Amino acid sequence: GAVVSQHPSWVICKSGTSVKIECRSLDFQATTMFWYRQFPKQSLMLMATSNEGSKATYEQGVEKDKFLINHASLTLSTLTVTSAHPEDSSFYICSATRLAGNYEQYFGPGTRLTVT
Amino acid sequence: AQTVTQSQPEMSVQEAETVTLSCTYDTSENNYYLFWYKQPPSRQMILVIRQEAYKQQNATENRFSVNFQKAAKSFSLKISDSQLGDTAMYFCAFEYNNNDMRFGAGTRLTVKP
Numbered sequence: 560g561a562v563v564s565q566h567p568s569w570v571i572c573k574s575g576t577s578v579k580i581e582c583r584s585l586d587f588q589a590t591t592m593f594w595y596r597q598f599p600k601q602s603l604m605l606m607a608t609s610n611e612g613s614k615a616t617y618e619q620g621v622e623k624d625k626f627l628i629n630h631a632s633l634t635l636s637t638l639t640v641t642s643a644h645p646e647d648s649s650f651y652i653c654s655a656t657r658l659a660g661n662y663e664q665y666f667g668p669g670t671r672l673t674v675t
Numbered sequence: 676a677q678t679v680t681q682s683q684p685e686m687s688v689q690e691a692e693t694v695t696l697s698c699t700y701d702t703s704e705n706n707y708y709l710f711w712y713k714q715p716p717s718r719q720m721i722l723v724i725r726q727e728a729y730k731q732q733n734a735t736e737n738r739f740s741v742n743f744q745k746a747a748k749s750f751s752l753k754i755s756d757s758q759l760g761d762t763a764m765y766f767c768a769f770e771y772n773n774n775d776m777r778f779g780a781g782t783r784l785t786v787k788p
Contacts, residue, residue, distance in 0.1 A: 593776070601781075602778045602780050602781050603720075603766070603778045605775070605777070608775070652718075652720065654720075654776075663722070663725065664770075664776060666712075668717070668718065668719045669718045
């Protein structure tokens with residue numbers, strides 16, 4: 560149990576367009592979902608934390624108007640990269656914690672975004 | 676602010692040997708969680724082992740064990756009987772309050788046949 564999926568697994572988009580990434584908890588309800596960004600050969604950097612039905616909390620330096628996060632249900636969170644630029648190209652990973660669990664984070668397989 | 680430091684960017688070990696990955700952290704908190712995650716080339720984050728700070732006993736999971744020194748704020752990972760499938764990036768992580776998780780820079784481990 561505790562499977563998290565992401566869709567798409569990879570996406571290529573043109574500069575100036577927007578792209579949406581979905582994160583789903585497949586077999587559990589998630590109280591909180593997290594979005595991370597990972598540049599090549601670097602660590603995971605937390606972008607934002609989202610709770611179902613409320614606004615996401617963004618880390619310092621992350622533009623909330625550029626990275627729109629929606630957590631509409633206990634099993635789905637979306638990250639929309641608006642007006643994407645080549646520097647937004649990265650690996651985006653989501654994670655989720657159970658509604659009634661031990662605070663362990665379950666990670667999705669990640670989404671590779673390439674902006675041309 | 677909580678910080679996590681992994682001072683070994685790369686390490687290698689011969690198959691069947693033992694290797695230890697280092698991790699130190701800085702926090703003023705008393706109750707927190709520490710993790711080691713493995714990230715193979717597929718990029719999927721896999722939990723290797725977890726340690727609750729209030730537990731004095733070191734966590735173990737089969738070939739993986741930790742040396743948790745709370746006073747020294749040290750949390751090293753020992754991999755025994757290394758296998759080729761252990762080749763991956765290993766991240767040490769600290770989690771406190773509302774699941775705010777911080778990762779170290781990572782250690783790339785290569786297991787040589």
